[in-house]
Amino acid sequence: MDPTTIVWMALLMGLAAALYSAVGHGGASAYLAIMALFSVAPETMRPTALALNLIVSGFAAWRYFRGGQFNSGLFLAFAVTAVPMAFLGGRVQLPPEIYRPLVGAVLWLAAIRFLWQPARLAERTVRPPRLVIVLPTGAGLGFLAGLTGTGGGIFLSPLILLFRWEEPRRTSGVAAAFIFVNSAAGLAGNVTAVEAMPAALPWFAASVAAGALAGTWLGMEKLPRPQLLQALGLVLTIAGAKLIFS
Known part of the structure; x- marks a missing residue:
């Protein structure tokens, strides 16, 4: 990569990190x-x-945990089955023509719900989920996370919020920790690909770290819950477009 390309990519990745880490x-x-x-x-x-x-x-997980915006029980219930499945998903190479448009459409449907009347959604009463639902759901999300090269939070957050398993800000804390463990497992499952990482990775890493610092501050302290849901809707819209049109 030439220096100009590296700079542009780093700047765009930093902006993306700020937006995504806010939720x-x-x-x-x-x-x-x-x-x-x-x-x-x-x-x-x-x-x-x-x-x-x-x-x-x-x-983000550390910031939300330190700020008291975390549900350890909910996180563990999802993570215990998600992590091994993310490892397996990271070892699978599938053609994207089928699953990517389907997943993108699902993300768009969730985005519509978060962008429409977010205040009403944010005020709903929380009800804890049953393990018989959470455990297989975590396994499916973990496998999908490893398969797609994401941490799975883009799929977990909508489920938690739509089914009223937690309120928005604590959902962000759970999602951040879930993404971290699944990303580690997915990377371990595809460990041979680590050799293919670009030489510019330190520059990208510094940029996303700065973006995460700004984004978590915004998500934890500045965005009211309805606006936090709208931000999540925007994130889902972008992610869905990426899956459908890439």
Whole structure:
């Protein structure tokens, strides 16, 4: 990569990290889109996105945990089955023609709900889920996370909020931790691809770290709950577009 390309990619990744970390996400889908835009080799894209996900989601999880915006029981219930399945998903190589448009359409449907009457959605009463639902759901989300090269939070957050399992800000904390463990497992499952990471990775890492610092501050302290849901709707719209049109 030439220096100009590296600078533009780093700036775009930093902006993506700020937006995604505001809702507890790592931004892998955005990093994949940015790398595709600049014609990065496919074998480089997934491990690079997962590595950047680790930085952003790890920092976001720590910030939300320190701020008391975390539900450890809900996180563990999803993570216990998701992590091994993310490892398996990271080892699978499938043609994207079928699953990517379907997943993108699902994200768009969720985005519509978050952008429409977010105040009403934010005020609903929370009800804890049953393990018989959470455990298989976590397994499915983990496998999908490893398969797509994302941390799975882009799928987890809508489920938690739509089924009223937690309120928006604590959902962001759970999603950030979920993304971190799944990204680590997915990267471990595809460990041979680590050798394909770009030499410019330190620059990308510094940019997304700065973006995560700004984004988590915005998500934890500045955005009211309805606006937090609208931000999540925007993130889902972008991620869905990336999956459908890439």
